[in-house]
Structure formats: C-alpha cells, structure tokens
Amino acid sequence: MNKGKWFGFRFRIHILFWVVIGLAVLTGHFLEVLTLFVLVLIHEMGHVAIAKELGWTVSEVQLLPFGGVATMEEAYATDPLDEIVVSLAGPFVNVVMMGLSFLCWSTGIWTEEWARFFLVSNAIIAGFNLLPIWPLDGGRIVQAILCKCMPYRRAVLLSMGASTVMAGTMLGISIFEAQISLLLIAMYLLVVNIQGFVRFPYQFFRFLMEKYVRQPEEGEVQAISVQPEETVIQVSRKLRRGASHLVYVQGTGLLPEEKLLHALLFEQMHDTEVGQLV
Template identity: 55%
Template sequence: MWVRLINEWLPRIRIRIHLLFWVVIGLSFVTGNFTEIMTLFVIVIIHEMGHVAAATELGWTVSEIKLLPFGGVATVEEAVASQPLDEIIMAVAGPFMNVTMILLAQFLWWAGIWSADWAEFFITSNWIIAGFNLLPIWPLDGGRIVQALLCYLWPYGTAARFSLGTSVVFAAVMLGLGCFFLNPNLVMLAVYLLFINMQAFIRFPYQFIRFLMEKYIAGQEHLPLRSVSLSPDVTVKEAAEQLRRGSYHLFLIRGPEGGLLAEEQLLEAVLFQHQRDIAVSRLL
C-alpha cells in the first residue's frame, strides 16, 4: 500500500503552505523552539499521510494537502457521494497514525533510544493532535465522522447542513472559552474553524450540486436500493433533497397518475434540464 502511495499518488498531490505557517516557523527561531515546532509539523504531515493512504485504498483522489499553523487538511475529490463508512475509515486513518506514533515512541523510550523528556513531549503532542482532530467540528476528523454517521439517519443535504450548523456552534463555544481563559492559540483555532464553517454553510448549495453531479457520474445502480414515496406535487428540487449517500434511489410517485422514477431521471432533471421547480409527476 505505502509503495503504491509513494509511486502513484504523492507526485500528483499539491502541498499548500499557509502564510501563517512561515510566521510560526519564524517565531520558533526567536523563541528557541524550532525543533519542537518542526516535530509538531512532522507529526501533522504523518497524520495527513494516514488520510492519503486510506483514500488511496478507497480509490479516491487526493488533490492537495494544506499545511496550516495548527494542523493540516487533506482535500479529497470523491468524498461527497461516497459510502458513509468509507468517509469514516478515511477520517479515522489520521488519528490511527497518531496512535501508531505513540506506540513507536513508547518502544524507543523503553529501548533507551529516546530520553524520557523527548518521548513524553512526542507522545503528548500526538495525543493533543489526535484529540483536537477528533473534535466534532467540520472539517476536522471528528466532524467528518459525525457527518458520515448522520448520513445513515438523514438525507445528505439535511445531515450536512446540521453538521455545519452544529460545527459553527461548537466553534463559537471554543471562541468564548478562548477569550474567557485568555488563550490566544484557542482563539486562533476557533476563529479559523468558525470562519470556514460559516463559509461552508453559505456555499453549501454549490456543494450540494457537486454531490448530485458525483452521484450522476458514478452511476450507482450497484448500491443498495432505497425506495422513496413522494406526493405527485413535490418539486424536483424537494425530491433531490431526499437523496442519501451510498444508496441508489427509486422514487414511488403516489396518486392515480403516479409511477416509478429512477434516480438518474431525477438527477438529469435537476442538473441538465433546468426542471427543479416542476412537480416530479411531470417527469413520468
């Protein structure tokens, strides 16, 4: 797996470095913490490579890795319309790498290769990075896991909007705690997470269109069948809101002039025929 990852995927992945990353590096020189800061970023990169390895095994395309002042984000192209379980596996892969590094550090400490102080710093750093990433805030790993779990209960649009809305609330609470305890690092993290979640919420209509397009391109007839019963006067747009990740939908239109409507027919009407506001019964 790792050989294929290095040979096939890494040359195609763009690595973007946030401007504040360089500010943190500069401050580390001034404060004499360069080794510690660089160690943290190595941990972050290994964490992100766990995501990349999992995405590779799932057949997804990782387009870029963003290095931020307090972590990293791997951007995956095929994640929107995929199986929720695949999303969970991909999200868990990052913290799994942190646990692996913790076990390795414990071994190096017991073997006398690392000092107790350095092993403790390395282990603590991994726990902090893994724990932070498992917070239920999108796009952190925990937020992705929560959103994927919600997709088992609700259609994608409902699950994603609820996930982003709760992420805004959690980020706002984090910001309040950071201000109360006068913690600048927590404030910076909260402001960033609050900004990207509000931005994602505003841009969600475009994200939803991407979800619909990925379902249409994938041709997911091989997925488990889910039947959806609809009133004949429900609009095409409202019917599209019933679509879920990891399922192929067959719509049962009730009434004397009702019938069956396949998922691809609905997607064509939404994406290409500009028929979002007509009744689904007119597609029969």
C-alpha cells in the same frame, strides 16, 4: 502560500507557517515546533494513504500554522462508511506513533523527556482532530453518521450548524481564558463553517452531479415515497449519500433516480412536479 505538487496532489504551506517557524527559532523551540508540524503532516498522509486505497482522488494537502487539511474529490457522494474510515486513518497513525515513542523509550533509543514529548504531542493531535467540529476528523465522522441516517442535505446543514455553535463556544472560552492559540483555532473553525454555509448550494450541486456520475457503482438501493405534486428540486433534497434511489410517486408509479437527476441537472426542470416525469 508556497505550492508544490507531490504524488499527484498539490501541497501547500500557509505563509503563517513560516512565521511560526521564525518565532520558534527566536524562542529556542525550533526542534519541538518542527516536530509538531512533521507529526501533523504524517497525520494527513494517513488520510491520503487510505483515501487512495479506496480509489479517491486527493487534490490537495495544506499545512496550516496549527494543523493540516487534506482535500478529497470523492468526499460527497461515496459511502459514508468510507468517509469514516478515511477520517479515522489520521488519528490511528498518531496512536501508532504513540506506541513507537514508548518502544523507543523502553529500548533506550530515546530519552524519557523526548519520548514523553513525542507521545503527548501525538495524543494532542489525535484528540484535537477528533473533536466533533467540521472540518476536523471528528466533525467529518459525525457528518458521515448523519448521512447514513438522513438525507444528505439535512445531514450536512445539521452538522455544520452544530459545528458553528461549538466553534463559537470555543471562541468565547478562548476570549474568557485569554488563550491566543485557542482563539486563532476557534476563529479559523468558525470562519470555515460560515463559508461552508455560504458555499453549500455549490456543494449540494457537486453531490447531485457525483451521484449521477456514480450511478452504475452504487450498490445499495433505497426507496423514497413522495407526492406527485412535489417538485424535482424538493425530491432531490431527500436523496442520501452512498445509495441510489427508486422514487415511488404515490398514485403514479416509479421514477428512477437517474431520470430525476437528469431532469434537474441537464433539463433545468427544478420546479417541475415529479408526477409529470413518471
């Protein structure tokens, strides 16, 4: 992969991108394929712009043969509503460009054929990214909504499980319909979600660590009621994204979230009963 660093984040181009460009040249569709990749890049920059406006750290933008991915450092413990806004920014940019194509056609700047190609391309990019499959924008939105309704661990595992099923279904359809491009996309999404399950223990640790670091910033406070015999690790699985918690240990008292996380992350008290921490 080609790597570079622009505007404070890494920019990577997958090697298969150049293969696609080469095939486009050979088949006489270079301008169309190049336009699609530029539109994907602009889509990703929409995410980057809003993420930076919210104070997030963008670590990488990767251009794939069939799309792009922007990686944000703060995508774990921040408010789920911020995640929804960032996820919608990319499709919103495509909608704006759809309006631009109509304007350029109506004023005679573009031909009807080119304006239609530009409009349809943006519609496909926006529509595809809004599919409810993680890590697409739609999948991130679904996961953020679930995080608003339930503990982080359960929300992520549920969304990834649903995404795996949908990616597998897409794979089956692509095989039945003999659609090579859809097959490659479905395989990529399926592999990414399987990797997500494998890496989730690390992701969950990142979530807990970010919550501990962000304690002074989180405004919303939620109460959790637990039994005194529940362990520190069991209670940590009930924590939600974008909020701090007061843990009410029944019959014992209140346990601040900071103390719970410190015991888990720095004192290795995973299996200690929370009743002993009050």
